[in-house]
Amino acid sequence: MTAAPGSTRSSRVRSDGRPRSLFALVQDLPSLVTDLVKGEIAMLKLELVRTLKALGIGAGFFVGAIILIFGMLGVLLTAAVLALSLVLPGWASALIVAGVLLLLALLLAFLGWRHIKAKGLPLLPERTIAGLRRDVRAVKGVGSIPASDLDLDRR
Secondary structure (H helix, E strand, C coil), X not given: CCCCCCECCCCCCCCCCCCXXXXXXXXXXXXXXXXXXXXXXXXXXXXHHHHHHHHHHHHHHHHHHHHHHHHHHHHHHHHHHXXXXXXXXXXXXXXXXXXXXXXXXXXXXXXXXHHXXXXXXXXXXXXXXXXXXXXXXXXXXXXXXXXXXXXXXXX
């Protein structure tokens, strides 16, 4: 008997509802454990990709902020040179440009932080850890896994 498409149940495991011998149950154990481990690894990969993608986008905002800060430093140096030459309109305009660059850098840094906080944190794959704990409890006989949790496509 074959498993349903998308199911984590091995195709070698019979699920017709009839009682099975201990030997048959033990014989199915390696394939069930393999399927369980493969499913948990797939979920771990999915969670890590989502987390790393969110962190990458947030880091991009921080890099943008750093680039603007370096540009602001150049403008501030230009303003200092112009201030030493006592040309008021020149350094005043340079300070205005530096202020605008600082505001843009602060905006990018805020957007980067907000994106990482909203989508990238926490760094641990919580769903995978919870699933592993649930599986260990089920194997120990302390708990059970609801039938709705057996289909990996729903997660």
